[in-house]
Amino acid sequence: MTQTSGRLFDELGKLLTDAVGAADGVKKEVEGVMRGQAERILNDLDVVQREEFEAVKAMAQKAREENELLKARIAALEAKLAVDNRG
Structure with a gap:
């Protein structure tokens, strides 16, 4: 009986x-x-892939930074122009 049940468990194990x-x-x-x-x-x-999104995000950040630099430069030039026009 043990040999039969052992074989049965082996077969059941293989099946599982x-x-x-x-x-x-x-x-x-x-x-x-x-x-x-x-x-x-x-x-x-038409969903954008993450790589494309990250690339555009980086480009936008760079454009924002350049825009801020240009605003500061324009403000400095306008201030200089105002001083030059007064004197």
């Missing part, structure tokens, strides 16, 4: 191992399909 392997394969396949669907939906919505 195969089932876990199959479930893992199905999980990976479902994840791949879901990822593909999500990418298609985002492309259809």
Whole structure:
């Protein structure tokens, strides 16, 4: 009886191992399909990718900084012009 139950447990173990392997394969396949669907939906919505967003964000920051420098320079030139026109 122990030999029979031992074989039964071995077979059951193999069956469970195969089932876990199959479930893992199905999980990976479902994840791949879901990822593909999500990418298609985002492309259809014309959503910008993170890399593009970060690049534009950096460009905007640089433009803001340059704009502030130019404002300060204009203010200094206007102040100088006002002084020169007085004297």
